[in-house]
Amino acid sequence: MGHLLDALSHQNMSLRLLLLSTAFAVIIDQSYGASSPSASPIGKWTVSDENGTCITFQAMLSFKLSYTRTGDQDLSPPVTINVPVGAHADNSTCNTVFPGDPDIKVQILRLSFWGTWWCEFHFTKDKNKLGAPGLQQYFNLFQVIIYADYVANRTLFPNSNATSKEYYQTVNPSNGDGALAQILFAAPQHTFVCPSKQDFLVVQNPDGVAYLLMSNVKVQAFATTSDWMTSEICPQDQTPDDPIPVVAGALIAVLIAVTLIGYLIYRCRLPPETLHKTNPNSHFEEVAFDNQIDVLDDETSSETDSHPRLRNHPNGKH
Ligand SMILES: *[C@@H]1O[C@H](CO)[C@@H](O)[C@H](O)[C@H]1NC(C)=O
Ligand SMILES: *[C@@H]1O[C@H](CO)[C@@H](O)[C@H](O)[C@H]1NC(C)=O
Ligand SMILES: *[C@@H]1O[C@H](CO)[C@@H](O)[C@H](O)[C@H]1NC(C)=O
Ligand SMILES: *[C@@H]1O[C@H](CO)[C@@H](O)[C@H](O)[C@H]1NC(C)=O
Secondary structure, three states, X not given: OHHXXXXXXXXXXXXXXXXXXXXXXXXXXXXXXXXXOOOOOOEEEEEEEOOEEEEEEEEEEEEXXXXXXXXXXXXXXXXXXXXXXXXXXXXOEEEEEEOOOOOEEEXXXXXXXXXXXXXXXXXXXXXXXXXXXXXXXXXXXXXXXXXXXXXXXXXXXXXXXXXXXXXOOOOOOOOOOOHHHHOOEEOOOEEEEEOOOEEEEEEEEOOEEEEEEEEEEEEEOOOOOOOOOEEEEOHHHOOOOOHHHHHHHHHHHHHHHHHHHHHHHHHHOOOHHHHHHHOOOOOOHXXXXXXXXXXXXXXXXXXXXXXXXXXXXXXXXX
């Protein structure tokens, strides 16, 4: 009996250790996962003409807007607007011209949502002074505009002194304006890829501030296909793979393996009777039963059941 209790407690220990290490693995996994961008829906939009799909834009998009209020000198606290995944790109264009010397060819993704709201993303790749020297052949995002219809969403923008506002920075793509151009750009026939969350200042004026928040970004412009092209990873995501999850995962795997192997070795070395008592469904059942039957036969010689194994199974057919 003491032997059995001993075996039980050891088995419980091993099981507990196994459970504990599994729980540990789950906790590590979840707490690590929590630091990555949340899993809300990612929108994907395309703009096409007869020459193919020029813009493909995938992202989680939000804006933070501050606005002026009647009777208040200060701007409102920022209001977050999540661009719905169902926003449509109907009024976008693959080919428009920004007049200048020379003219700049521009492609525009216009996302319309909530009936009256919209935001625009303007891309160019023509020779211009945007970005660092040598980037001229790259496509880049040089202009973002958001149209906020305060009145249509009064509860989000209480007390606004205007009915609506277009947030944008005045940008002349041919004279080197446009801070955004130095953030979102990629070589021709490449896809700009940036999984990290990024904030861009769209405009900061006394009568309004707008930030664009993006994550899980994949963009290509001046393309002819909606298939993703060669990835060009943004600087934020170019760091070598974070070692923490790898190390933690390896450690947990080793811990689980050691516990499991230790338990199995221990189990193999248990006398079959103990195994039967601790787990009647084990593979050792037959051995255990054969031993028991030997004992029974020796003691009483009465039970010569032709199916001794079935006695232990209430669900057995016999
Ligand atoms: C399609 O491509 C051709 C050749 O590059 C160009 O001449 C034409 O203007 C393009 N069509 C549109 C709608 O951009
Ligand atoms: C596209 O723009 C035109 C002119 O601004 C407008 O009349 C039309 O309703 C827009 N279409 C969509 C689908 O938003
Ligand atoms: C803004 O207003 C539109 C139209 O009334 C509505 O569909 C949308 O859900 C509103 N958005 C929010 C965040 O309340
Ligand atoms: C709203 O307030 C701002 C700043 O106080 C002011 O410049 C602007 O003219 C006002 N607009 C309206 C429509 O009252």
